[in-house]
Amino acid sequence: MALVIDAWRVSMLRSHEYSLWSAIAELPRVSRGLRGVLPGDMVYFEQASASFILWLEQQGTTVTNKIELVDLRLRGAGRGVVATQNIGEDDKLFSVPRSAMLTIQNSKLPDDIKAQLKDPWLGLIVAMIYEDQQGADSQWKAYFDVLPTTFDTLMFWSDEELQWLHGSAVANKIGRDSADAAFKDRVLPLIRAHPGVFKLSDSSDDNIVQICHRMGSIIMAYAFDIETPESENEQKEGEDGWEEDDMENQQKGMIPLADILNADADRCNAKLYYEDDKVTMKAIQPIAAGDEIFNDYGPLPTADVLRRYGYTTANYAQYDVVEISLEDIKLAAKHVTKFDEVELEARLQYLESQDSVDTAYDIARPSQEDVQQFPDELCIVVNILTLPQTEFEQMKKREKMLKPTLSIGGTKVLSQVMVARLQQYLQSGQIIHHTYDEPDVMDGGEQNPRRKAMALQVIGGEVEVLRLAMSVLDASVDNLVDGAGPKRKAANDEASSPTIKRNKQ
Numbered sequence: 123m124a125l126v127i128d129a130w131r132v133s134m135l136r137s138h139e140y141s142l143w144s145a146i147a148e149l150p151r152v153s154r155g156l157r158g159v160l161p162g163d164m165v166y167f168e169q170a171s172a173s174f175i176l177w178l179e180q181q182g183t184t185v186t187n188k189i190e191l192v193d194l195r196l197r198g199a200g201r202g203v204v205a206t207q208n209i210g211e212d213d214k215l216f217s218v219p220r221s222a223m224l225t226i227q228n229s230k231l232p233d234d235i236k237a238q239l240k241d242p243w244l245g246l247i248v249a250m251i252y253e254d255q256q257g258a259d260s261q262w263k264a265y266f267d268v269l270p271t272t273f274d275t276l277m278f279w280s281d282e283e284l285q286w287l288h289g290s291a292v293a294n295k296i297g298r299d300s301a302d303a304a305f306k307d308r309v310l311p312l313i314r315a316h317p318g319v320f321k322l323s324d325s326s327d328d329n330i331v332q333i334c335h336r337m338g339s340i341i342m343a344y345a346f347d348i349e350t351p352e353s354e355n356e357q358k359e360g361e362d363g364w365e366e367d368d369m370e371n372q373q374k375g376m377i378p379l380a381d382i383l384n385a386d387a388d389r390c391n392a393k394l395y396y397e398d399d400k401v402t403m404k405a406i407q408p409i410a411a412g413d414e415i416f417n418d419y420g421p422l423p424t425a426d427v428l429r430r431y432g433y434t435t436a437n438y439a440q441y442d443v444v445e446i447s448l449e450d451i452k453l454a455a456k457h458v459t460k461f462d463e464v465e466l467e468a469r470l471q472y473l474e475s476q477d478s479v480d481t482a483y484d485i486a487r488p489s490q491e492d493v494q495q496f497p498d499e500l501c502i503v504v505n506i507l508t509l510p511q512t513e514f515e516q517m518k519k520r521e522k523m524l525k526p527t528l529s530i531g532g533t534k535v536l537s538q539v540m541v542a543r544l545q546q547y548l549q550s551g552q553i554i555h556h557t558y559d560e561p562d563v564m565d566g567g568e569q570n571p572r573r574k575a576m577a578l579q580v581i582g583g584e585v586e587v588l589r590l591a592m593s594v595l596d597a598s599v600d601n602l603v604d605g606a607g608p609k610r611k612a613a614n615d616e617a618s619s620p621t622i623k624r625n626k627q
């Protein structure tokens with residue numbers, strides 16, 4: 123099928139002219155509507171898009187004339203791609219040559235520096251810093267001009283803003299300190315050791331670490347795990363007779379245009395296919411004219427979408443989870459059983475010896491496909507922690523683990539944990555003062571109302587998971603009298619085998 127780059131370019135330039143001029147005519151109205159988007163930004167945004175499209179063509183990218191790059195800042199989604207005509211399933215949307223990808227291999231970073239960068243993430247960060255510093259001399263200049271310079275990912279939230287997420291385990295997963303340490307210990311010395319290469323001699327250490335954070339955040343939200351071309355695999359296979367592990371065949375890289383697609387759970391309608399010399403984005407279902415083209419970020423909880431990508435939509439709520447820690451479980455077990463530390467510790471040591479205890483567990487929504495609301499591993503832990511002493515001794519002697527069907531004791535422990543977790547969420551203050559549909563969350567002089575609204579969405583989703591879990595635990599009390607326990611999904615029923623499953627999370 124012939125892909126028509128000219129039509130794409132012309133259509134883009136037309137739409138560029140149209141949107142540029144109509145935007146200028148409507149500036150007072152548009153800029154009021156676009157929070158934080160100033161008139162100068164509008165022009166720069168359009169120009170950067172137009173240059174990017176010309177650059178794609180120069181790089182050998184081919185694009186169907188049925189799609190268009192659009193400005194979605196009104197709904198806080200930056201740039202995106204929409205269908206301008208109906209698109210059929212399997213239709214090619216665009217192909218990007220491998221030579222246009224920004225990878226450490228394709229970068230002009232000197233080979234001796236590349237050789238020192240074994241970590242794919244840090245390697246790509248350094249390659250991007252190098253290319254960005256080259257300015258107009260970089261192959262990717264026009265691409266850098268459409269990449270973001272500010273972020274709403276959690277890495278960039280202030281401590282005060284992170285308080286809005288109080289209760290959610292996501293606040294502990296940001297990894298700012300470890301990223302800082304990696305940048306200071308491994309990237310900074312490399313950059314300082316090659317002042318002629320990186321052109322950052324005038325920048326302070328803090329400044330360079332900030333640049334690392336910018337590139338790291340772009341990679342987190344935009345990069346792909348790039349599959350090695352089949353031909354290279356065959357070559358390698360031929361050399362030593364062994365097929366390489368899939369993970370080893372992947373490197374991190376930026377794929378211009380493929381990464382302009384936004385994503386939303388349930389609305390993914392396109393997929394990237396790797397070929398020897400290029401990657402091709404294809405429609406995986408019919409797409410109607412006017413519809414946005416979406417990629418897939420996978421089944422991520424809202425909290426992780428916010429952490430990694432800096433936005434939230436209601437569609438990810440189906441994957442929301444509440445993390446409960448082993449510490450929370452121990453406290454609740456102590457309260458329910460009245461066992462002393464020694465007794466509880468003996469059980470934990472036993473679980474540890476069986477490789478059957480983890481530091482935290484996720485409680486999921488009951489509706490989540492192929493995911494247990496209460497993981498079997500968790501059920502076994504709370505059952506064993508609450509087992510009467512004689513039964514615990516017998517179990518050890520028999521060398522057989524309990525079934526993962528929740529016991530009365532286990533259910534009580536989990537109920538206690540849910541109550542304790544709910545209190546932690548309440549301490550964020552958000553649940554008390556706001557509800558989902560209270561628009562005043564956007565007002566009240568808050569410095570960053572969008573961030574606050576997104577935090578509220580995360581907390582609201584996780585509290586809903588807790589509420590659903592509590593109602594299942596409550597309802598199971600009657601069943602427990604018959605020893606049935608809370609219902610689990612049929613698909614997971616193999617887990618009720620008498621031996622414990624050993625898959626650590």
Ligand SMILES: C[S@@+](CC[C@H](N)C(=O)[O-])C[C@H]1O[C@@H](n2cnc3c(N)ncnc32)[C@H](O)[C@@H]1O
Nearest residue numbers: 199200201343344381382383384385386431433
């Ligand atoms: C791979 S990029 C997509 C292109 C991006 N919109 C741009 O203008 O560069 C991922 C980023 O796009 C934004 N994004 C992706 N999907 C979104 C959605 N459904 N709603 C809002 N923003 C979205 C987020 O800022 C995310 O970090």
